[in-house]
Amino acid sequence: MTDDDRRTQLADNLARVEDRISAACAKAGRPRDDVELIVVTKTYPASDVRLLAELGVRQVAENRDQEAAPKAADCADLPLTWHFVGQLQTNKVRSVAGYAGIVQSVDRARLVTALSREAVRAGRELGCLIQVALDAESGRQGARGGVAPDGVEALAEAVAAAQGLRLDGVMTVAPLAGPYAGRQLAAFERLMEISTDLRATHPAATMVSAGMSADLEDAVAAGATHVRVGTAVLGVRPRLG
Numbered sequence: 080m081t082d083d084d085r086r087t088q089l090a091d092n093l094a095r096v097e098d099r100i101s102a103a104c105a106k107a108g109r110p111r112d113d114v115e116l117i118v119v120t121k122t123y124p125a126s127d128v129r130l131l132a133e134l135g136v137r138q139v140a141e142n143r144d145q146e147a148a149p150k151a152a153d154c155a156d157l158p159l160t161w162h163f164v165g166q167l168q169t170n171k172v173r174s175v176a177g178y179a180g181i182v183q184s185v186d187r188a189r190l191v192t193a194l195s196r197e198a199v200r201a202g203r204e205l206g207c208l209i210q211v212a213l214d215a216e217s218g219r220q221g222a223r224g225g226v227a228p229d230g231v232e233a234l235a236e237a238v239a240a241a242q243g244l245r246l247d248g249v250m251t252v253a254p255l256a257g258p259y260a261g262r263q264l265a266a267f268e269r270l271m272e273i274s275t276d277l278r279a280t281h282p283a284a285t286m287v288s289a290g291m292s293a294d295l296e297d298a299v300a301a302g303a304t305h306v307r308v309g310t311a312v313l314g315v316r317p318r319l320g
């Protein structure tokens with residue numbers, strides 16, 4: 080495929096996703112600019128990120144540092160905010176703190192400590208979302224990362240108190256197991272309750288990141304401020320990621 084063909088394909092896909100977000104906002108009685116699109120570019124090349132930026136995309140997300148770090152470096156001249164949305168090992172934190180604007184997968188105290196240290200070292204402020212695992216029991220981690228709902232407040236306090244970090248809100252991935260399996264709308268409504276509780280003590284933590292290609296309408300209906308869309312913009316991923 081030529082660059083021009085790919086650009087046309089991405090533009091068409093973006094327009095379709097835009098229509099879906101607009102329709103979902105209208106149905107929910109929300110203004111369109113309540114919801115921001117983050118394009119998840121994992122497994123796709125820097126050349127696609129460049130085309131997306133030319134088409135007006137300003138927020139992109141990646142879930143593996145090994146892939147994201149070189150891609151972000153390739154695209155350092157573009158006006159993009161990079162979101163990190165994958166499970167994050169502490170030994171990758173220094174690298175991630177070099178390019179990410181927002182880490183959406185903050186789910187344990189040790190990660191907060193490491194992110195703070197590396198943000199300060201890099202002289203950057205990192206936005207943080209607490210990743211909530213709606214399938215995790217009290218005191219446990221979720222299967223795909225995240226902290227159980229009753230651990231959100233303590234972790235949020237740790238982020239708010241940490242140098243170099245900014246508490247921006249909450250994120251979830253709809254669970255595949257447990258009481259919310261197959262019930263995306265209910266899951267995202269639960270995340271909104273958690274967000275409401277959090278904003279009572281941290282009013283600036285307004286971001287609610289929920290919804291992917293298959294369930295962005297449910298996320299918008301529940302009140303999400305950010306949707307993370309990969310497949311519907313870039314195509315079905317060639318491999319797991």
Ligand SMILES: *Cc1c(COP(=O)(O)O)cnc(C)c1O
Nearest residue numbers: 119142164291292307308309310
């Ligand atoms: C891959 C990924 C997405 C995007 O998923 P699609 O189904 O391709 O839209 C969103 N959020 C996270 C955390 C992801 O890893």
